[in-house]
Amino acid sequence: MKKPEKSKMKRLIVQFGFLILLAIIAWQGLHRTPTLQSDVYPYLTSLSPALVKQCIDEHKISPTIALEELLAIRSTFSEREAQPFIEQLKNKVTFTKVNWGSVTNNTQEIINRRLEILNQYPFYQPYKYQFPVIGKTWFDNTFGADREGGKRRHEGTDLFGKEGTPIVSVCDGKIEQLGWNRLGGERVGIRGDDGNYYYYAHLQSISTELVKGKRVKAGESLGTMGHTGDALTTPDHLHFGIEIPNEQWINPYPFIEVWRYWGEM
Numbered sequence: 001m002k003k004p005e006k007s008k009m010k011r012l013i014v015q016f017g018f019l020i021l022l023a024i025i026a027w028q029g030l031h032r033t034p035t036l037q038s039d040v041y042p043y044l045t046s047l048s049p050a051l052v053k054q055c056i057d058e059h060k061i062s063p064t065i066a067l068e069e070l071l072a073i074r075s076t077f078s079e080r081e082a083q084p085f086i087e088q089l090k091n092k093v094t095f096t097k098v099n100w101g102s103v104t105n106n107t108q109e110i111i112n113r114r115l116e117i118l119n120q121y122p123f124y125q126p127y128k129y130q131f132p133v134i135g136k137t138w139f140d141n142t143f144g145a146d147r148e149g150g151k152r153r154h155e156g157t158d159l160f161g162k163e164g165t166p167i168v169s170v171c172d173g174k175i176e177q178l179g180w181n182r183l184g185g186e187r188v189g190i191r192g193d194d195g196n197y198y199y200y201a202h203l204q205s206i207s208t209e210l211v212k213g214k215r216v217k218a219g220e221s222l223g224t225m226g227h228t229g230d231a232l233t234t235p236d237h238l239h240f241g242i243e244i245p246n247e248q249w250i251n252p253y254p255f256i257e258v259w260r261y262w263g264e265m
């Protein structure tokens, strides 16, 4: 009698183990971080706002040329080198038919890849994202600056203004973090539909309609500017941060600068 009991037990253990294995595979499948190619954000954040604004102005004058095409070309060549290619686009030559002359295949591949990134990640496209502050504000490119005497680095952009200045969401998404934390004070964290985490800190007050898990739209009110958390002794400002899906904070400055430009039009 003992032997069959033992083998039954063994079979149960094997089946149980198999189920656990399946559960682990399923869990990993659900929680896998989205694949993000490593060249995307280094390229996007390397674009100078001045260059993007130049391309926006050019696109407004020649609307048949896509902003992304102008950017891909102008970010690869000098002003003088870019001219013959921009001329072709102005003469209604489509991007895929551009005569690149003596440009190497390797460089052509770079341009095509840049165009692909710009089309896939619409940070510079008009009105896809909103400028986060409504009203008078000033800010600088301070990403990476020392904080707490070099103990940590500044992982965002500080937008200064008057206490109580309205703050809005830059994108559509879902509220992931809400309320108090030590450094951020009153803060709102939104998981954008693009997969990034958008962080708004030191708020004076958070909009009462906000609830964790609730969806928000670009331009929707999040609260007002203040100096809560570790900003207690500093002038009122919004600390704005962007964390990409591989958990790396990127420099939001060029994006914000361009969003403001679109907002002023």
Ligand SMILES: [Zn+2]
Pocket (backbone or CB within 6 Å): 154, 156, 157, 158, 238, 239, 240
């Ligand atoms: Zn800051």
